[in-house]
Amino acid sequence: MMNSINTNSGAMIALQNLNTTNSELQTTQQRINTGKRVSSAKDNGAIWSMGKMQSASSSSLNAVKDSLQRGQSTIDVALAAGDTVTDLLSKMKEKALAASDTSLNTASFNALKADFDSLRDQITKAVTNAKFNGVSVADGTTTKLAFLANSDGTAFTVTARTLSLTGIGLSAATTFTTTAAAAKTMIATVTTALTTATNKLATLGTNSTGVDMHLTFIGKLQDSLDAGVGNLLDADLAKESAKLQSLQTKQQLGVQALSIANQAPQSIMSLFKG
Template sequence: MIANSVNTNAGAMIALQNLNQTNSELQQTQGRINTGKKIGTAKDNGAIWAIAENQSAIANSLNAVRDSLQRGQSTIDVGLAAGDTVVDLLNKMKEKALAAADTSITTASRTTLAADFASLRDQITKAVSNAKFSGANIIDGSVTSMSFLSNDSGDPFTVSARNLSLAGLNISASATFASASEASGMISIVTTALSDATDKLASLGTNSAGLDAHLTFVGKLQDSLDAGVGNLVDADLAKESARLTALQTKQQLGTQALSIANQAPQSVLSLFG
């Protein structure tokens, strides 16, 4: 290497290289602080970026799964609420039929009880037909099952429907009584329907609990995926802040070193003084 040259300043070149490296590292650190990510593009780390993007895609697709499961949850909840009403109406129907089976009451009283019985019967139909959520009804007998999304692959979570309509409970749409003996026969029909309704509601409730548990799981899975992606790409801002301070100091020193190196050729002038 030429020790004293006005054409080549090796010291200045080295100082400039070091300063450029420091500036590059400083720019990278500032970018991490601005975005909050240590890996923001494939250029930063292609393999890790690809993994993070794939996991983020799964986590985002689970939003659709949660929406579907929540829709199913609401559909079943509406059905269960209507089912409770049906059970209450059946209990009242049994009470009316039992009262009408008493041979000591008058025909007029029995007629009034029969009218009340028919009104309660019709209310069951109204309750069941109105048990809809977003157009879906799980207790009117229109479907045998309903399927909702269970994962990001589109696999179904299937819930069996339960028919709580009059037909589903084996009660005639015109069921009534006109005599004590007919009222006694209706007691047996309503009692059987009541048992059937409670069994169907219990089964529907079990399905609802399973759907609720799966919805909770999907929420936890989504949180875990988000946390995992964060571990892969998020920057440690405390660490980056300390590094920023160090690089800014290094940048100032590099600038001074380059200035000193640029002054070296001037010392040659002293040889010609």
């Protein structure tokens, strides 16, 4: 090898290797600091783009979950009101049956009729208050509600089931007159209303189950998307830790190699000593 004070090939090679080691070390330290193998488009444009798109899809599902939870609560409130309505109808039937007893005196009959009318009015109160966030699927103010079902804006539609007096075949004037025969006739009317109410509640219950199942699916989908993004972007910290130790050792050796290579031209001085 030519001895030259202008060109030190050994030092140049040692410096190149040291620079490469320093670059790898910087990359490894960045991965350890961020916890990501791909933290920017500069690291790997295609993978970074895929990860960002999937991460955006996962984030958008938060809005879907919020919408479904509102729907879930709206239906649950209607179901609670429906339970109250069926209980009230059962008691109204009981009062009508008791009033159909021909052996009752007028005072007892009128007391039963007053109880019947009070129970009827409570149905209206229960259904009117069956709202969540100002929305109801039981009071007849809406025919259907649409909640978000996916990140593309697809809707989960719930058809309203009116549980008001008119919705179950009764009215605010439904009562029986002052005879036991009229009270007996009312038993069939209330029974029909009770059947209508329970059928509507069964449909709302099915809708509630559907919302619950879809909400569970959205949660699992979001978890899967997050795990997929992690597989694309996250760094294996155990691997990076081992690599860090190796590169630090390699860096130290590179510095020593460069130091040795820089001392080589000094040997030329011995050639000029007398």
